[in-house]
Amino acid sequence: MTDEQQREQPSGVWATAVGVARVRALETEREDALFRDPLARAFAAAGGLWPSSPPPGDEAAHRRRLAVSFSIVIRTKFLDDLLEQACASGVRQVVLLGAGMDSRAYRLDWPEGTRLFEVDTAVPLDFKDSVLRQEQAVARCERTTVAVDLREDWPAALAAAGHDPTAPTAWIAEGLLIYLPQDAVELLLTRIGAQSAPGSRMGLTLGSRGVLERFAADAVPGSAASMWVSEMPDDPVHWLAGHGWEATAHTLRDRAAAYGRPITTPPQREEGPGGLISALRR
Numbered sequence: 001m002t003d004e005q006q007r008e009q010p011s012g013v014w015a016t017a018v019g020v021a022r023v024r025a026l027e028t029e030r031e032d033a034l035f036r037d038p039l040a041r042a043f044a045a046a047g048g049l050w051p052s053s054p055p056p057g058d059e060a061a062h063r064r065r066l067a068v069s070f071s072i073v074i075r076t077k078f079l080d081d082l083l084e085q086a087c088a089s090g091v092r093q094v095v096l097l098g099a100g101m102d103s104r105a106y107r108l109d110w111p112e113g114t115r116l117f118e119v120d121t122a123v124p125l126d127f128k129d130s131v132l133r134q135e136q137a138v139a140r141c142e143r144t145t146v147a148v149d150l151r152e153d154w155p156a157a158l159a160a161a162g163h164d165p166t167a168p169t170a171w172i173a174e175g176l177l178i179y180l181p182q183d184a185v186e187l188l189l190t191r192i193g194a195q196s197a198p199g200s201r202m203g204l205t206l207g208s209r210g211v212l213e214r215f216a217a218d219a220v221p222g223s224a225a226s227m228w229v230s231e232m233p234d235d236p237v238h239w240l241a242g243h244g245w246e247a248t249a250h251t252l253r254d255r256a257a258a259y260g261r262p263i264t265t266p267p268q269r270e271e272g273p274g275g276l277i278s279a280l281r282r
């Protein structure tokens with residue numbers, strides 16, 4: 001059987017990763033793209049989301065989808081920049097938690113000696129690898145996949161895959177925490193902290209305050225928003241200080257303006273799905 005025939009089709013929470021790839025493929029087609037992700041279209045196509053057509057739904061659902069797509073574009077650019085800064089500061093170890101169809105290993109310029117770990121469950125990682133083989137994609141750094149559920153003992157699996165907790169790490173949890181209940185988020189942060197040498201960096205996306213009420217409450221069953229379960233604490237900087245991080249919180253609005261894609265709706269309707277966090281460990 002070919003890769004294509006064997007490929008398991010997206011379902012449950014990992015289907016959201018293919019939806020993210022679809023958004024990145026659409027952004028890649030723009031002349032003024034904030035990033036280019038040449039593999040995104042292949043991931044979306046393999047998951048049945050390309051050619052891209054808007055799913056059915058009323059006007060409100062359409063508006064919410066646009067807001068989610070916009071937030072994915074802005075956060076992608078934000079975290080691309082964060083990783084570039086981490087590398088400039090000397091970090092050579094990267095961990096993508098809930099990596100999904102993130103193709104940064106293939107599309108960013110990594111300094112010599114960079115080691116990148118992609119952590120997700122086995123099914124999406126297998127799906128991803130089959131597409132990467134089909135596209136004959138070549139990683140631009142040393143890439144290792146770690147198939148483990150992040151509610152289990154992932155630090156042991158990461159260590160077994162070669163992660164060195166005595167060297168600084170750039171951690172990315174993009175579009176992940178919103179799918180984890182609060183106690184799982186706390187445990188995840190505690191475990192990240194325990195594997196983070198001084199000089200480590202972290203980039204997080206968090207569901208903004210009220211997002212569950214505004215987006216998840218009447219979400220289309222099976223849609224990404226229908227699986228959202230957590231949003232950011234009132235004071236994310238203080239919360240992360242408690243986990244040993246010096247954090248800065250950015251809004252989608254401030255980053256979008258900085259990238260030349262200002263949000264034009266009034267502030268009270270602004271905050272789509274997520275807050276953006278960059279953090280440093282001293």
Ligand SMILES: C[S@@+](CC[C@H](N)C(=O)[O-])C[C@H]1O[C@@H](n2cnc3c(N)ncnc32)[C@H](O)[C@@H]1O
Pocket residue numbers: 013014016017020021097098099100101102119120121124148149150151173174175176179
């Ligand atoms: C919305 S996608 C984001 C993917 C990727 N970070 C990106 O932005 O392209 C969420 C990802 O988190 C992963 N995920 C959710 N819960 C997980 C868990 N308990 N263990 C491992 N991965 C998980 C899903 O499989 C999926 O790939």
